[in-house]
Amino acid sequence: MRATVSGQIDYANATAMQRRIAAGCEERGGGDLILDLGGVDFLDSSALRSILHLHHECERRGGRLVLAAAGGSVRAILSVTGLERHLNVADTLQDAMGMLAADDGEQA
16 A cells, blocks of 8 residues: 655644554555655654554554655654664655565565
8 A cells, every 4th residue: 555645744643644544554454555755844753653653553464664755854854763774765656666576576
């Protein structure tokens, strides 16, 4: 599944975003999730918490979360917090799809 988010993700909307995406994953039976952050220009600690929750939900269902197309300020936050080392982060949407396809090939 792919979810595209844009604008600011903060305390005012992070939990709602997380719930909508988690519900979509549940409806589709779990699996992998690409979170397209290409349109996001700001995120705060609430957003990071929601992303981590989605990551754990994907793992619980046997899937993987890949963050795609994070721009400069978002990528910097992921780097400074150390999350870039613990989450799958791809420069582009195509790279994210490639990461999942490559992992599927290794698991087969």
